[in-house]
Amino acid sequence: MENVTEKRTVKEVKELLKVFLSDLGIEIVQEVDRGTEWGFWIRFGSFPLIIQNPPNASYTIIALHLSVTSEQAVKRLNEIYDTGDTHTVFELTRAFSTPITGFSRIIARGRVTGYAVTKYIFPYHAGFSIEDFDVALQAVVSVGALGVSYLKTLVSEVDLEHCPITPPPSLLGGK
16 A cells, blocks of 8 residues: 555644635634534634544544424424425435535434534645645535535524534544
8 A cells, every 4th residue: 555645643633624714704602622523613704613533433524403493393394304305305405415525414312303414624644735624614605505505495484593602522522
């Protein structure tokens, strides 16, 4: 394996991302460090994002969580899934994803209550640049904004709550 390069350390990656965020004019709202899991809450425009490094991973995830808070909107959203409205489900999927971002439904008590738009980045690798980072941040926010716009056309009275700046027990809400 001649082309294998040495990876950056966790400390180097944290410092690199801090420098990149500073150079992009983005403030870290809160830094979270739980040993093997660490991350930063930031605000990109009006969107709070989490930049999270899962335990012992050599990648980092940029995520935007959107929660539908109106009970009427949650009911309408779940009717779309329950009735098997494949066209609308396809449009929701298309609105919340691109070839370079992923998305998942947020499900609470068996009901869809929101969405998460994600992008994996690889700052441990020597070729990772501020341009890669900026493109990833913009991709997550742009897709999130598009998804919110489409969601509002489906459930006319929608209250959205972006994931709060205070992190949940696990940065992305998982166990």
